[in-house]
Amino acid sequence: MRSNPTGRQLRLGVELRKLRERAGLTSTEAGQLLGVKQNQVSNMESGRMGVSPERVRMLACHYDCPDKVLIEALTRMTSDRTRGWWEEYRELLPGALLDLAELEHHAESLRDSITARIPGLLQTHDYAREIFRQAVTELSPPDIEHRLSFRIKRQTVLYRRSPTPYEAVIHEAALRMKVGGSAVARQQLQHLLAMSDRDDITLRAITFDAGAYPGSGQSIYYVHGPVAPLDTVYLDQSHGLVFLDAEAQLHKYRTLFERLEAVALSPDKTRDLIHSVAQEL
Template structure:
């Protein structure tokens, strides 16, 4: 297969999972390459996601690595054989690669959790809110602005399609009170959150300012469930860009962190009442 110049986060993840299995099996790269009848350079390309790998080669590798986790194996095979060119591909070259990687991650996710402290989570944002947010953070020409906003609106497909994924979000009161746009935009945004919160697959919880002994979660967090727990992913925005976290120990920590934040937040019904009161104040 031709070498990829810029692999997607999903392609890199497949390679990293194969590398983890090899290292767990105690095999060096050249040993694993020999089992495939290739060289260390090609195996390295597979493990970095810069080269594709066939179903037959994935199955041969995991067999040599003595992996017996059937669900994980089938999930890796699905990643290797997936040729989906999703809707996000039309934005390649126009939007940051991390945006497209997130869209692909969401497309394949089995569920999604969000924690946000400063902004309404992207999947709940109205078009007016998203435009105001992007205008403030990244002032650029109108045509670029429209692409950013359009892309964000299209991402909602995962919770609006006929077979939506379960979605849970915890939003701090601060994010609900900050007026990214004007008063009318803020009111419409709260109304949109209330509307979505009525859906059976969507759970919205609020953390009020007056909560005792709450130290936060550090920063906003997106947690995307994979086909198996080992393929879950955490997405965090940092000062140097977007980071996709997949180390097992870190995933465990973020699962625990989400449940701690969820546990101290208001129940869904009380959260809706809380948002109703905020809307009436506007």
């Protein structure tokens, strides 16, 4: 029995519960079909008990789930025993940050929208350090360094042999904000330009002239899973970190990103804007 399931293990359990509920079955009824006790079904759905690929397929059969692609994606989640680099931070950082790193590690692609700062996966060391220094809950120097090293290690998804495709919509305000002073801000913009040259990274900017736009003032991180039902939305809010995976929520944020991209500059014009802002520093 797991005492501390990872975010991925919790998500597998959530998806199994969704399948059961769509089938109109109680956990007791599901247990009867499997020949196990109700509490075992509950433990599987809470991520506290491991589930084999065969059991996932059996559950899908009992639940009359016709989505073979989804079922195969769920079986792959059961067989992945990855305990990645983020585990070394388990006693140092909030668990939600470790869940985010695990999500990114397995993601098919990533989409980011942010207003007041450069996205974390694109931040330089000096820029990120200044962001952590300005945290509302003041961080100690060791805590700042732990968070900094964690953020930089998260960026490895953009540098590995098969980089994760990444798209970001960044407001002009974030480009012009002199985080850490002119020298740090200039270095950050130069880093953005270098990253935007990569085939797997797409940057789009929303200018001040665009006025109000959908989702303004909200930072949104959309993590694409192997199939759409396994997508996740991550919101970094003042009261804490929030993960969303309900179908209606995923549809809402997919639509929001489409509308954001409709008002944003093209990648080429975004590069021109970044270059222009950098020259002004």
